[in-house]
Amino acid sequence: MELRQLQYFVKVARKQHVTQAAEELHVAQSAVSRQIHQLEEELGVNLFLQKGRNLQLTSVGKLFLARVETILGDLHRAVNEVHEFLDPELGEIRLGFPHSLGIQLIPSVVSQFRKEHPNVKFRFKQGMYNSLIKDVAEGEVDLAFISPSPEKHDQVISEPLLTEELYAILPPNHPLSGCESIKLAELKDESFVLFREGYSLRPIVWNACLKAGFTPSIGFEGEETDTIRGLVAAGMGVSLLPGMALFETSLLQPVKVKVSEPDVTRTIGLIRRSNEELPLVAEVFYKFLLSYFAGSIGKGK
Structure with missing residues:
Protein backbone atom coordinates (compact mmCIF):
# COMPACT_ATOMS: atom_id res chain seq x y z
CA MET A 1 0.00 0.00 0.00
CA VAL A 82 10.08 18.61 11.57
CA HIS A 83 10.32 21.63 9.28
CA GLU A 84 9.28 23.99 12.04
CA PHE A 85 11.73 22.41 14.46
CA LEU A 86 14.51 23.15 12.01
CA ASP A 87 13.21 26.69 11.43
CA PRO A 88 9.65 27.81 12.33
CA GLU A 89 10.11 30.86 10.10
CA LEU A 90 10.18 28.60 7.04
CA GLY A 91 6.79 27.02 7.79
CA GLU A 92 3.54 27.22 5.80
CA ILE A 93 0.16 28.51 7.00
CA ARG A 94 -2.96 27.12 5.33
CA LEU A 95 -5.63 29.79 5.51
CA GLY A 96 -9.28 29.73 4.43
CA PHE A 97 -11.55 32.74 3.91
CA PRO A 98 -14.75 33.84 2.13
CA HIS A 99 -14.43 35.68 -1.17
CA SER A 100 -15.58 39.02 0.24
CA LEU A 101 -12.51 39.19 2.50
CA GLY A 102 -10.03 38.52 -0.30
CA ILE A 103 -10.21 42.02 -1.73
CA GLN A 104 -8.76 43.99 1.16
CA LEU A 105 -8.63 42.22 4.55
CA ILE A 106 -6.56 39.13 3.69
CA PRO A 107 -3.89 41.02 1.70
CA SER A 108 -3.63 43.59 4.50
CA VAL A 109 -3.15 41.16 7.41
CA VAL A 110 -0.85 38.82 5.48
CA SER A 111 1.40 41.63 4.27
CA GLN A 112 1.57 43.04 7.81
CA PHE A 113 2.45 39.61 9.25
CA ARG A 114 5.14 39.02 6.63
CA LYS A 115 6.92 42.22 7.63
CA GLU A 116 7.99 40.37 10.77
CA HIS A 117 8.02 36.86 9.27
CA PRO A 118 9.12 37.33 5.63
CA ASN A 119 9.91 33.67 4.92
CA VAL A 120 6.60 32.18 6.10
CA LYS A 121 4.56 30.81 3.21
CA PHE A 122 0.77 30.86 2.84
CA ARG A 123 -1.58 28.49 1.07
CA PHE A 124 -5.02 30.05 0.56
CA LYS A 125 -8.41 28.44 0.03
CA GLN A 126 -11.65 30.36 -0.54
CA GLY A 127 -15.02 28.94 0.40
CA MET A 128 -18.53 29.48 1.68
CA TYR A 129 -19.58 29.29 5.34
CA ASN A 130 -20.20 25.53 5.61
CA SER A 131 -17.27 24.56 3.40
CA LEU A 132 -14.85 26.66 5.49
CA ILE A 133 -15.96 24.92 8.68
CA LYS A 134 -15.58 21.56 6.93
CA ASP A 135 -12.10 22.46 5.64
CA VAL A 136 -10.92 23.38 9.14
CA ALA A 137 -12.56 20.35 10.79
CA GLU A 138 -11.03 17.95 8.24
CA GLY A 139 -7.57 19.55 8.37
CA GLU A 140 -7.61 21.01 4.86
CA VAL A 141 -6.65 24.38 6.37
CA ASP A 142 -5.21 25.39 9.74
CA LEU A 143 -7.27 28.55 10.26
CA ALA A 144 -10.16 30.23 8.49
CA PHE A 145 -11.79 33.62 8.58
CA ILE A 146 -15.56 33.18 8.64
CA SER A 147 -18.72 35.25 8.80
CA PRO A 148 -20.81 35.09 10.87
CA SER A 149 -18.59 33.84 13.66
CA PRO A 150 -20.14 30.54 14.88
CA GLU A 151 -21.02 30.69 18.57
CA LYS A 152 -20.79 26.94 19.17
CA HIS A 153 -19.62 24.01 17.08
CA ASP A 154 -18.47 20.48 17.97
CA GLN A 155 -15.41 20.42 15.69
CA VAL A 156 -14.15 24.00 15.62
CA ILE A 157 -13.72 26.85 18.07
CA SER A 158 -14.24 30.44 17.05
CA GLU A 159 -12.75 33.74 18.11
CA PRO A 160 -14.74 36.84 17.02
CA LEU A 161 -12.38 39.39 15.44
CA LEU A 162 -14.38 42.38 14.26
CA THR A 163 -17.79 43.80 13.46
CA GLU A 164 -18.26 45.39 10.04
CA GLU A 165 -21.01 47.71 8.83
CA LEU A 166 -23.01 46.95 5.69
CA TYR A 167 -23.92 49.74 3.28
CA ALA A 168 -26.69 50.10 0.75
CA ILE A 169 -25.36 50.13 -2.80
CA LEU A 170 -27.41 51.83 -5.50
CA PRO A 171 -27.15 52.51 -9.23
CA PRO A 172 -25.47 55.89 -9.90
CA ASN A 173 -28.73 57.37 -11.27
CA HIS A 174 -30.92 56.12 -8.41
CA PRO A 175 -33.09 58.85 -6.77
CA LEU A 176 -31.49 58.11 -3.37
CA SER A 177 -27.89 57.93 -4.61
CA GLY A 178 -27.17 61.48 -3.46
CA CYS A 179 -28.28 60.86 0.14
CA GLU A 180 -25.79 60.71 2.97
CA SER A 181 -27.86 57.99 4.64
CA ILE A 182 -31.17 56.21 4.13
CA LYS A 183 -33.56 53.96 6.01
CA LEU A 184 -33.63 50.47 4.57
CA ALA A 185 -37.43 50.66 4.35
CA GLU A 186 -36.96 53.25 1.59
CA LEU A 187 -35.82 50.39 -0.67
CA LYS A 188 -38.86 48.18 -0.05
CA ASP A 189 -40.15 48.55 -3.62
CA GLU A 190 -36.77 47.90 -5.23
CA SER A 191 -35.47 44.76 -6.88
CA PHE A 192 -32.56 43.31 -4.87
CA VAL A 193 -29.37 41.72 -6.16
CA LEU A 194 -28.39 39.11 -3.57
CA PHE A 195 -25.89 36.34 -3.07
CA ARG A 196 -27.37 32.94 -3.78
CA GLU A 197 -28.31 30.46 -1.04
CA GLY A 198 -25.33 29.23 0.97
CA TYR A 199 -23.52 32.55 1.17
CA SER A 200 -23.48 34.14 4.62
CA LEU A 201 -24.24 37.68 3.42
CA ARG A 202 -27.61 36.62 2.00
CA PRO A 203 -29.38 35.93 5.33
CA ILE A 204 -27.87 39.10 6.81
CA VAL A 205 -29.44 41.23 4.07
CA TRP A 206 -32.66 39.22 4.09
CA ASN A 207 -33.13 39.53 7.85
CA ALA A 208 -32.31 43.24 7.76
CA CYS A 209 -35.09 43.76 5.20
CA LEU A 210 -37.54 41.79 7.35
CA LYS A 211 -36.55 43.91 10.32
CA ALA A 212 -37.24 47.00 8.21
CA GLY A 213 -40.76 45.72 7.55
CA PHE A 214 -40.61 44.14 4.10
CA THR A 215 -39.61 41.02 2.23
CA PRO A 216 -37.02 41.80 -0.47
CA SER A 217 -37.93 41.13 -4.07
CA ILE A 218 -35.03 39.26 -5.67
CA GLY A 219 -34.19 40.28 -9.22
CA PHE A 220 -30.78 38.68 -9.62
CA GLU A 221 -28.47 36.38 -7.66
CA GLY A 222 -24.69 36.17 -7.76
CA GLU A 223 -21.74 34.36 -6.21
CA GLU A 224 -19.09 37.11 -5.96
CA THR A 225 -19.00 40.67 -4.68
CA ASP A 226 -17.73 41.88 -8.07
CA THR A 227 -20.86 40.43 -9.69
CA ILE A 228 -23.19 42.04 -7.12
CA ARG A 229 -21.48 45.42 -7.50
CA GLY A 230 -21.50 45.23 -11.28
CA LEU A 231 -25.18 44.33 -11.56
CA VAL A 232 -26.17 47.14 -9.19
CA ALA A 233 -23.96 49.64 -11.01
CA ALA A 234 -25.63 48.60 -14.29
CA GLY A 235 -29.05 49.44 -12.86
CA MET A 236 -30.24 45.88 -12.29
CA GLY A 237 -31.30 46.52 -8.68
CA VAL A 238 -29.98 47.45 -5.24
CA SER A 239 -28.15 45.53 -2.53
CA LEU A 240 -26.20 45.71 0.73
CA LEU A 241 -22.49 44.96 0.98
CA PRO A 242 -19.84 45.34 3.69
CA GLY A 243 -17.34 48.16 3.38
CA MET A 244 -14.47 45.75 2.66
CA ALA A 245 -16.23 44.57 -0.49
CA LEU A 246 -16.63 48.07 -1.92
CA PHE A 247 -13.11 48.88 -3.01
CA GLU A 248 -13.12 49.98 -6.64
CA THR A 249 -11.98 47.26 -9.01
CA SER A 250 -13.59 48.49 -12.25
CA LEU A 251 -14.85 51.67 -13.91
CA LEU A 252 -18.50 50.70 -13.40
CA GLN A 253 -19.23 51.21 -9.69
CA PRO A 254 -22.42 51.54 -7.61
CA VAL A 255 -23.02 54.33 -5.11
CA LYS A 256 -22.38 53.52 -1.45
CA VAL A 257 -24.93 54.93 1.05
CA LYS A 258 -25.01 54.49 4.83
CA VAL A 259 -28.06 52.67 6.29
CA SER A 260 -29.29 54.57 9.35
CA GLU A 261 -32.07 52.12 10.27
CA PRO A 262 -31.88 49.26 11.08
CA ASP A 263 -28.28 48.69 12.13
CA VAL A 264 -26.87 46.19 9.61
CA THR A 265 -23.56 44.54 10.48
CA ARG A 266 -21.73 41.26 10.18
CA THR A 267 -19.30 39.66 12.60
CA ILE A 268 -16.09 38.17 11.24
CA GLY A 269 -14.43 35.42 13.26
CA LEU A 270 -11.43 33.13 13.13
CA ILE A 271 -11.91 29.37 13.48
CA ARG A 272 -9.51 26.54 14.32
CA ARG A 273 -9.95 22.85 15.10
CA SER A 274 -11.11 22.16 18.63
CA ASN A 275 -9.08 20.00 21.00
CA GLU A 276 -6.02 20.14 18.74
CA GLU A 277 -2.90 22.26 18.81
CA LEU A 278 -2.01 24.35 15.78
CA PRO A 279 1.29 23.91 13.96
CA LEU A 280 3.82 26.29 15.53
CA VAL A 281 3.87 28.75 12.65
CA ALA A 282 0.05 28.83 12.50
CA GLU A 283 -0.05 29.45 16.25
CA VAL A 284 2.21 32.47 15.77
CA PHE A 285 -0.13 33.79 13.08
CA TYR A 286 -3.17 33.07 15.26
CA LYS A 287 -1.77 35.15 18.12
CA PHE A 288 -0.80 37.90 15.67
CA LEU A 289 -4.41 38.08 14.39
CA LEU A 290 -5.88 38.27 17.89
CA SER A 291 -3.55 41.17 18.66
CA TYR A 292 -4.15 42.83 15.27
CA PHE A 293 -7.93 42.88 15.74
CA ALA A 294 -7.98 43.48 19.49
CA GLY A 295 -10.85 45.82 20.36
CA SER A 296 -12.43 45.68 16.88
CA ILE A 297 -15.67 43.95 17.95
CA GLY A 298 -18.47 46.50 17.96
CA LYS A 299 -16.32 49.25 16.52
CA GLY A 300 -16.93 48.51 12.84
CA LYS A 301 -13.23 48.43 12.01
Whole structure:
Protein backbone atom coordinates (compact mmCIF):
# COMPACT_ATOMS: atom_id res chain seq x y z
CA MET A 1 0.00 0.00 0.00
CA GLU A 2 1.48 3.34 -1.09
CA LEU A 3 1.02 6.86 0.25
CA ARG A 4 -0.06 8.02 -3.19
CA GLN A 5 -2.90 5.51 -3.22
CA LEU A 6 -4.20 6.82 0.08
CA GLN A 7 -3.96 10.43 -1.08
CA TYR A 8 -5.82 9.64 -4.29
CA PHE A 9 -8.45 7.68 -2.38
CA VAL A 10 -9.17 10.58 -0.01
CA LYS A 11 -9.41 13.06 -2.89
CA VAL A 12 -11.84 10.85 -4.83
CA ALA A 13 -13.88 10.24 -1.66
CA ARG A 14 -14.21 13.99 -1.06
CA LYS A 15 -14.98 14.93 -4.67
CA GLN A 16 -17.09 11.78 -5.35
CA HIS A 17 -15.81 12.01 -8.90
CA VAL A 18 -12.62 10.63 -10.47
CA THR A 19 -12.30 13.36 -13.13
CA GLN A 20 -12.65 16.20 -10.63
CA ALA A 21 -10.21 14.50 -8.27
CA ALA A 22 -7.69 14.08 -11.08
CA GLU A 23 -8.00 17.75 -12.02
CA GLU A 24 -7.23 18.86 -8.45
CA LEU A 25 -4.36 16.39 -8.19
CA HIS A 26 -3.01 17.52 -11.59
CA VAL A 27 -2.69 13.95 -12.84
CA ALA A 28 -4.38 11.89 -15.53
CA GLN A 29 -7.79 10.41 -14.76
CA SER A 30 -6.49 6.96 -15.72
CA ALA A 31 -3.73 7.25 -13.11
CA VAL A 32 -6.26 7.95 -10.36
CA SER A 33 -8.53 5.10 -11.47
CA ARG A 34 -5.60 2.71 -11.60
CA GLN A 35 -4.42 3.58 -8.08
CA ILE A 36 -7.94 3.19 -6.65
CA HIS A 37 -8.33 -0.17 -8.40
CA GLN A 38 -4.99 -1.40 -7.03
CA LEU A 39 -5.93 -0.25 -3.53
CA GLU A 40 -9.26 -2.11 -3.69
CA GLU A 41 -7.51 -5.26 -4.96
CA GLU A 42 -4.99 -5.12 -2.13
CA LEU A 43 -7.73 -4.65 0.49
CA GLY A 44 -10.03 -7.18 -1.13
CA VAL A 45 -13.09 -4.89 -0.91
CA ASN A 46 -14.95 -2.34 -3.00
CA LEU A 47 -14.41 1.15 -1.59
CA PHE A 48 -16.78 2.88 -4.04
CA LEU A 49 -20.06 2.26 -5.81
CA GLN A 50 -21.06 3.97 -9.05
CA LYS A 51 -24.04 6.29 -8.59
CA GLY A 52 -24.89 7.98 -11.87
CA ARG A 53 -21.82 9.99 -12.89
CA ASN A 54 -20.54 10.12 -9.31
CA LEU A 55 -18.96 7.65 -6.96
CA GLN A 56 -20.35 6.82 -3.54
CA LEU A 57 -18.37 5.33 -0.67
CA THR A 58 -19.40 1.86 0.46
CA SER A 59 -19.88 1.23 4.17
CA VAL A 60 -16.37 -0.19 4.46
CA GLY A 61 -15.12 2.70 2.34
CA LYS A 62 -16.47 5.18 4.90
CA LEU A 63 -14.69 3.33 7.71
CA PHE A 64 -11.46 3.25 5.73
CA LEU A 65 -11.73 6.97 4.88
CA ALA A 66 -11.97 7.97 8.54
CA ARG A 67 -8.79 6.04 9.39
CA VAL A 68 -6.87 7.23 6.33
CA GLU A 69 -7.74 10.90 6.98
CA THR A 70 -6.39 10.53 10.51
CA ILE A 71 -3.19 8.90 9.22
CA LEU A 72 -2.60 11.53 6.53
CA GLY A 73 -3.38 14.33 8.97
CA ASP A 74 -0.85 12.95 11.45
CA LEU A 75 1.72 12.57 8.68
CA HIS A 76 1.20 16.13 7.47
CA ARG A 77 1.58 17.48 10.99
CA ALA A 78 4.68 15.36 11.56
CA VAL A 79 6.34 16.74 8.42
CA ASN A 80 5.42 20.30 9.41
CA GLU A 81 6.75 19.79 12.94
CA VAL A 82 10.08 18.61 11.57
CA HIS A 83 10.32 21.63 9.28
CA GLU A 84 9.28 23.99 12.04
CA PHE A 85 11.73 22.41 14.46
CA LEU A 86 14.51 23.15 12.01
CA ASP A 87 13.21 26.69 11.43
CA PRO A 88 9.65 27.81 12.33
CA GLU A 89 10.11 30.86 10.10
CA LEU A 90 10.18 28.60 7.04
CA GLY A 91 6.79 27.02 7.79
CA GLU A 92 3.54 27.22 5.80
CA ILE A 93 0.16 28.51 7.00
CA ARG A 94 -2.96 27.12 5.33
CA LEU A 95 -5.63 29.79 5.51
CA GLY A 96 -9.28 29.73 4.43
CA PHE A 97 -11.55 32.74 3.91
CA PRO A 98 -14.75 33.84 2.13
CA HIS A 99 -14.43 35.68 -1.17
CA SER A 100 -15.58 39.02 0.24
CA LEU A 101 -12.51 39.19 2.50
CA GLY A 102 -10.03 38.52 -0.30
CA ILE A 103 -10.21 42.02 -1.73
CA GLN A 104 -8.76 43.99 1.16
CA LEU A 105 -8.63 42.22 4.55
CA ILE A 106 -6.56 39.13 3.69
CA PRO A 107 -3.89 41.02 1.70
CA SER A 108 -3.63 43.59 4.50
CA VAL A 109 -3.15 41.16 7.41
CA VAL A 110 -0.85 38.82 5.48
CA SER A 111 1.40 41.63 4.27
CA GLN A 112 1.57 43.04 7.81
CA PHE A 113 2.45 39.61 9.25
CA ARG A 114 5.14 39.02 6.63
CA LYS A 115 6.92 42.22 7.63
CA GLU A 116 7.99 40.37 10.77
CA HIS A 117 8.02 36.86 9.27
CA PRO A 118 9.12 37.33 5.63
CA ASN A 119 9.91 33.67 4.92
CA VAL A 120 6.60 32.18 6.10
CA LYS A 121 4.56 30.81 3.21
CA PHE A 122 0.77 30.86 2.84
CA ARG A 123 -1.58 28.49 1.07
CA PHE A 124 -5.02 30.05 0.56
CA LYS A 125 -8.41 28.44 0.03
CA GLN A 126 -11.65 30.36 -0.54
CA GLY A 127 -15.02 28.94 0.40
CA MET A 128 -18.53 29.48 1.68
CA TYR A 129 -19.58 29.29 5.34
CA ASN A 130 -20.20 25.53 5.61
CA SER A 131 -17.27 24.56 3.40
CA LEU A 132 -14.85 26.66 5.49
CA ILE A 133 -15.96 24.92 8.68
CA LYS A 134 -15.58 21.56 6.93
CA ASP A 135 -12.10 22.46 5.64
CA VAL A 136 -10.92 23.38 9.14
CA ALA A 137 -12.56 20.35 10.79
CA GLU A 138 -11.03 17.95 8.24
CA GLY A 139 -7.57 19.55 8.37
CA GLU A 140 -7.61 21.01 4.86
CA VAL A 141 -6.65 24.38 6.37
CA ASP A 142 -5.21 25.39 9.74
CA LEU A 143 -7.27 28.55 10.26
CA ALA A 144 -10.16 30.23 8.49
CA PHE A 145 -11.79 33.62 8.58
CA ILE A 146 -15.56 33.18 8.64
CA SER A 147 -18.72 35.25 8.80
CA PRO A 148 -20.81 35.09 10.87
CA SER A 149 -18.59 33.84 13.66
CA PRO A 150 -20.14 30.54 14.88
CA GLU A 151 -21.02 30.69 18.57
CA LYS A 152 -20.79 26.94 19.17
CA HIS A 153 -19.62 24.01 17.08
CA ASP A 154 -18.47 20.48 17.97
CA GLN A 155 -15.41 20.42 15.69
CA VAL A 156 -14.15 24.00 15.62
CA ILE A 157 -13.72 26.85 18.07
CA SER A 158 -14.24 30.44 17.05
CA GLU A 159 -12.75 33.74 18.11
CA PRO A 160 -14.74 36.84 17.02
CA LEU A 161 -12.38 39.39 15.44
CA LEU A 162 -14.38 42.38 14.26
CA THR A 163 -17.79 43.80 13.46
CA GLU A 164 -18.26 45.39 10.04
CA GLU A 165 -21.01 47.71 8.83
CA LEU A 166 -23.01 46.95 5.69
CA TYR A 167 -23.92 49.74 3.28
CA ALA A 168 -26.69 50.10 0.75
CA ILE A 169 -25.36 50.13 -2.80
CA LEU A 170 -27.41 51.83 -5.50
CA PRO A 171 -27.15 52.51 -9.23
CA PRO A 172 -25.47 55.89 -9.90
CA ASN A 173 -28.73 57.37 -11.27
CA HIS A 174 -30.92 56.12 -8.41
CA PRO A 175 -33.09 58.85 -6.77
CA LEU A 176 -31.49 58.11 -3.37
CA SER A 177 -27.89 57.93 -4.61
CA GLY A 178 -27.17 61.48 -3.46
CA CYS A 179 -28.28 60.86 0.14
CA GLU A 180 -25.79 60.71 2.97
CA SER A 181 -27.86 57.99 4.64
CA ILE A 182 -31.17 56.21 4.13
CA LYS A 183 -33.56 53.96 6.01
CA LEU A 184 -33.63 50.47 4.57
CA ALA A 185 -37.43 50.66 4.35
CA GLU A 186 -36.96 53.25 1.59
CA LEU A 187 -35.82 50.39 -0.67
CA LYS A 188 -38.86 48.18 -0.05
CA ASP A 189 -40.15 48.55 -3.62
CA GLU A 190 -36.77 47.90 -5.23
CA SER A 191 -35.47 44.76 -6.88
CA PHE A 192 -32.56 43.31 -4.87
CA VAL A 193 -29.37 41.72 -6.16
CA LEU A 194 -28.39 39.11 -3.57
CA PHE A 195 -25.89 36.34 -3.07
CA ARG A 196 -27.37 32.94 -3.78
CA GLU A 197 -28.31 30.46 -1.04
CA GLY A 198 -25.33 29.23 0.97
CA TYR A 199 -23.52 32.55 1.17
CA SER A 200 -23.48 34.14 4.62
CA LEU A 201 -24.24 37.68 3.42
CA ARG A 202 -27.61 36.62 2.00
CA PRO A 203 -29.38 35.93 5.33
CA ILE A 204 -27.87 39.10 6.81
CA VAL A 205 -29.44 41.23 4.07
CA TRP A 206 -32.66 39.22 4.09
CA ASN A 207 -33.13 39.53 7.85
CA ALA A 208 -32.31 43.24 7.76
CA CYS A 209 -35.09 43.76 5.20
CA LEU A 210 -37.54 41.79 7.35
CA LYS A 211 -36.55 43.91 10.32
CA ALA A 212 -37.24 47.00 8.21
CA GLY A 213 -40.76 45.72 7.55
CA PHE A 214 -40.61 44.14 4.10
CA THR A 215 -39.61 41.02 2.23
CA PRO A 216 -37.02 41.80 -0.47
CA SER A 217 -37.93 41.13 -4.07
CA ILE A 218 -35.03 39.26 -5.67
CA GLY A 219 -34.19 40.28 -9.22
CA PHE A 220 -30.78 38.68 -9.62
CA GLU A 221 -28.47 36.38 -7.66
CA GLY A 222 -24.69 36.17 -7.76
CA GLU A 223 -21.74 34.36 -6.21
CA GLU A 224 -19.09 37.11 -5.96
CA THR A 225 -19.00 40.67 -4.68
CA ASP A 226 -17.73 41.88 -8.07
CA THR A 227 -20.86 40.43 -9.69
CA ILE A 228 -23.19 42.04 -7.12
CA ARG A 229 -21.48 45.42 -7.50
CA GLY A 230 -21.50 45.23 -11.28
CA LEU A 231 -25.18 44.33 -11.56
CA VAL A 232 -26.17 47.14 -9.19
CA ALA A 233 -23.96 49.64 -11.01
CA ALA A 234 -25.63 48.60 -14.29
CA GLY A 235 -29.05 49.44 -12.86
CA MET A 236 -30.24 45.88 -12.29
CA GLY A 237 -31.30 46.52 -8.68
CA VAL A 238 -29.98 47.45 -5.24
CA SER A 239 -28.15 45.53 -2.53
CA LEU A 240 -26.20 45.71 0.73
CA LEU A 241 -22.49 44.96 0.98
CA PRO A 242 -19.84 45.34 3.69
CA GLY A 243 -17.34 48.16 3.38
CA MET A 244 -14.47 45.75 2.66
CA ALA A 245 -16.23 44.57 -0.49
CA LEU A 246 -16.63 48.07 -1.92
CA PHE A 247 -13.11 48.88 -3.01
CA GLU A 248 -13.12 49.98 -6.64
CA THR A 249 -11.98 47.26 -9.01
CA SER A 250 -13.59 48.49 -12.25
CA LEU A 251 -14.85 51.67 -13.91
CA LEU A 252 -18.50 50.70 -13.40
CA GLN A 253 -19.23 51.21 -9.69
CA PRO A 254 -22.42 51.54 -7.61
CA VAL A 255 -23.02 54.33 -5.11
CA LYS A 256 -22.38 53.52 -1.45
CA VAL A 257 -24.93 54.93 1.05
CA LYS A 258 -25.01 54.49 4.83
CA VAL A 259 -28.06 52.67 6.29
CA SER A 260 -29.29 54.57 9.35
CA GLU A 261 -32.07 52.12 10.27
CA PRO A 262 -31.88 49.26 11.08
CA ASP A 263 -28.28 48.69 12.13
CA VAL A 264 -26.87 46.19 9.61
CA THR A 265 -23.56 44.54 10.48
CA ARG A 266 -21.73 41.26 10.18
CA THR A 267 -19.30 39.66 12.60
CA ILE A 268 -16.09 38.17 11.24
CA GLY A 269 -14.43 35.42 13.26
CA LEU A 270 -11.43 33.13 13.13
CA ILE A 271 -11.91 29.37 13.48
CA ARG A 272 -9.51 26.54 14.32
CA ARG A 273 -9.95 22.85 15.10
CA SER A 274 -11.11 22.16 18.63
CA ASN A 275 -9.08 20.00 21.00
CA GLU A 276 -6.02 20.14 18.74
CA GLU A 277 -2.90 22.26 18.81
CA LEU A 278 -2.01 24.35 15.78
CA PRO A 279 1.29 23.91 13.96
CA LEU A 280 3.82 26.29 15.53
CA VAL A 281 3.87 28.75 12.65
CA ALA A 282 0.05 28.83 12.50
CA GLU A 283 -0.05 29.45 16.25
CA VAL A 284 2.21 32.47 15.77
CA PHE A 285 -0.13 33.79 13.08
CA TYR A 286 -3.17 33.07 15.26
CA LYS A 287 -1.77 35.15 18.12
CA PHE A 288 -0.80 37.90 15.67
CA LEU A 289 -4.41 38.08 14.39
CA LEU A 290 -5.88 38.27 17.89
CA SER A 291 -3.55 41.17 18.66
CA TYR A 292 -4.15 42.83 15.27
CA PHE A 293 -7.93 42.88 15.74
CA ALA A 294 -7.98 43.48 19.49
CA GLY A 295 -10.85 45.82 20.36
CA SER A 296 -12.43 45.68 16.88
CA ILE A 297 -15.67 43.95 17.95
CA GLY A 298 -18.47 46.50 17.96
CA LYS A 299 -16.32 49.25 16.52
CA GLY A 300 -16.93 48.51 12.84
CA LYS A 301 -13.23 48.43 12.01
